[in-house]
Amino acid sequence: MTHVRNGGDLVVESLSSLGAASVFGLPGQHALGLFDALRRSPLRYVGLRVENNAGFAADGYARTAGTVAPLFLSTGPGALTSLAALQEAAAASVPVLAVSSQIPSAGLGGRRRGYLHELVDQQASFRDVVKSVHTARTASQIPSALAAAWESALTAPFGPVWVEVPQDVLLAPTTVPPVTRLRAEARPLAPRPELIAEAALLLARAQRPVILAGGGVVRSGATAELLRLAELLRAPVASTYGAKGAFPWEHPLSLQSWMEDRHTTDLLEEADVLLVVGSGLGELSSNYHTFAPRGRLIQIEADLGKLESNHPAFGIHADARLALAALHDSVPAGEPDGRAEEVAAGLLKRVRARLDGQGLDPERELLASLRRALPDGSPVFFDMTILGYWAWSAFDAREPNTMHSAQGAGGLGYGFPAALGAAVATPDRPVLAVSGDGGAMYSIAELATARQLGLNVTWLIVDDGGYGILREYMTDTFGEATATELARPDFVRLAESFGVPATLTGLPDVERDLAAALASPGPSVVVLPAVLRMFAPTHLDADRESGGLAL
Numbered sequence: 001m002t003h004v005r006n007g008g009d010l011v012v013e014s015l016s017s018l019g020a021a022s023v024f025g026l027p028g029q030h031a032l033g034l035f036d037a038l039r040r041s042p043l044r045y046v047g048l049r050v051e052n053n054a055g056f057a058a059d060g061y062a063r064t065a066g067t068v069a070p071l072f073l074s075t076g077p078g079a080l081t082s083l084a085a086l087q088e089a090a091a092a093s094v095p096v097l098a099v100s101s102q103i104p105s106a107g108l109g110g111r112r113r114g115y116l117h118e119l120v121d122q123q124a125s126f127r128d129v130v131k132s133v134h135t136a137r138t139a140s141q142i143p144s145a146l147a148a149a150w151e152s153a154l155t156a157p158f159g160p161v162w163v164e165v166p167q168d169v170l171l172a173p174t175t176v177p178p179v180t181r182l183r184a185e186a187r188p189l190a191p192r193p194e195l196i197a198e199a200a201l202l203l204a205r206a207q208r209p210v211i212l213a214g215g216g217v218v219r220s221g222a223t224a225e226l227l228r229l230a231e232l233l234r235a236p237v238a239s240t241y242g243a244k245g246a247f248p249w250e251h252p253l254s255l256q257s258w259m260e261d262r263h264t265t266d267l268l269e270e271a272d273v274l275l276v277v278g279s280g281l282g283e284l285s286s287n288y289h290t291f292a293p294r295g296r297l298i299q300i301e302a303d304l305g306k307l308e309s310n311h312p313a314f315g316i317h318a319d320a321r322l323a324l325a326a327l328h329d330s331v332p333a334g335e336p337d338g339r340a341e342e343v344a345a346g347l348l349k350r351v352r353a354r355l356d357g358q359g360l361d362p363e364r365e366l367l368a369s370l371r372r373a374l375p376d377g378s379p380v381f382f383d384m385t386i387l388g389y390w391a392w393s394a395f396d397a398r399e400p401n402t403m404h405s406a407q408g409a410g411g412l413g414y415g416f417p418a419a420l421g422a423a424v425a426t427p428d429r430p431v432l433a434v435s436g437d438g439g440a441m442y443s444i445a446e447l448a449t450a451r452q453l454g455l456n457v458t459w460l461i462v463d464d465g466g467y468g469i470l471r472e473y474m475t476d477t478f479g480e481a482t483a484t485e486l487a488r489p490d491f492v493r494l495a496e497s498f499g500v501p502a503t504l505t506g507l508p509d510v511e512r513d514l515a516a517a518l519a520s521p522g523p524s525v526v527v528l529p530a531v532l533r534m535f536a537p538t539h540l541d542a543d544r545e546s547g548g549l550a551l
Helices: 007-018 029-038 051-065 077-081 083-091 139-154 167-171 193-205 215-219 223-233 262-270 320-330 339-356 361-373 386-394 415-425 446-453 468-478 491-497 510-519
Strands: 022-025 044-047 069-073 096-102 132-135 161-166 209-213 237-239 254-256 273-277 296-301 314-317 380-382 403-405 431-436 457-463 502-504 524-529
Touching: 007 029, 007 139, 007 167, 022 029, 022 051, 022 415, 029 069, 029 096, 029 167, 044 051, 044 415, 044 446, 051 069, 051 077, 051 083, 051 096, 051 415, 051 446, 077 096, 083 096, 096 139, 096 167, 132 139, 139 161, 161 167, 193 273, 193 296, 193 314, 193 320, 209 223, 209 262, 215 223, 215 320, 223 320, 237 262, 254 339, 262 339, 273 320, 296 320, 361 386, 361 510, 380 386, 380 415, 386 403, 386 431, 386 468, 403 415, 415 431, 415 446, 415 457, 446 457, 457 491, 457 510, 491 502, 491 524, 502 510, 510 524
Parallel strands: 022 044, 022 069, 069 096, 096 161, 132 161, 209 237, 209 273, 237 254, 273 296, 296 314, 380 403, 380 431, 431 457, 457 524, 502 524
Antiparallel strands: none
């Protein structure tokens, strides 16, 4: 059968020309023109079993590969099922490019024609979630719409974008020539020189400078620039949960990531100049909005919506890497006296002392076992589970852009499908996913995907019989928990029914069993029955002790 080029071919030709290598998604009736065109393209199709999981997989791929991840979706229910994944990509500034079909053009414009999957305004469901929305109502508009979306996704702040093409446009023959030289360049977001000059002056005069690195440092690839500036300023550096690996964990100036510990909050408050880079100082980064700076705040942020959104600051709207490099070139070198290193060491000592008094040795050893089992450079993806919450504060990522979680939007089911996407991006190294039993049930169908594609992902499922963190929250607040206990399957036998090898482990053996699973090619599951506890919160303390942490 001779094929006549159509709108679907224009989509895949455009994405290939823009630099895409893989496409994630799930087919549907209105989107068949997209998926049929994949047969005639060099793009690798990675099919998931649920649209939301396909979105999470695209997210994991984009974070790991450092580029745009295309996501193919069908109209109506298929598209809407991806919303939670796109919200996570938006919250974490991840460049996912969703291409969705639409009902035929005759049904657009608010007329109710009764098409399958018809929505009055499908785009309206996504405008409040994605960074930008693009439409192609004719075949000739497809390349330009995709190029504009690609540029938007990769322009700081990164984020998911939405492109919509009606079913009839995807299927109709086209005389538009094959797309071969489509280009889209991200627009640089450079800082204004006068702002850099003023910020450099403030930092040069500071007696107690501190840096708070956010996820924007990792997204912009600014870790080297952060290290150079911190050492130049002799400034201690704390990393938010989204910035794991942005600063060397064991560096003498590292405050690590104990953002929920009041000692860290105190130190950030006591800085006479606090430089916040790539963070909006949201709920988790501000110890649940208990942070109240007393010194001067400088905020570098690519997202205008986050700039000075929580605290008045000397705001610099810029990409983190460009701004940090400019600051380094503008600030004179300080005289090292060792005080900043003493403060960093003192803070970590006090954090450890607080933990030592809470009887949390099993949780701390479990996280240490996970770190020892995971090869350096291998990505790990945490779901919203107690061990993941521990990892936000206590896990040493060792390398930038290797630890990820759903803490941006906080949705369940992220860890395993996102890890599958990362495995597509890095087939030469093992990937680890960590879920609780409740979160695992959101994406259990993707064991079939992992098996079908032979992806090198080990899935650690911590089985505590329910939604463990919600159990803790409700018990602490109300004295008992409701709706948190779950019936669940035998995860080992369930994984094996998919043809995925699985191991039941215990706390003494988890390091050995994880290491063995990670060293074996293809997917694997390790199930750990364990009830874990969180460390005590400090944002609820009525008595906010000052720890004498002043620099």
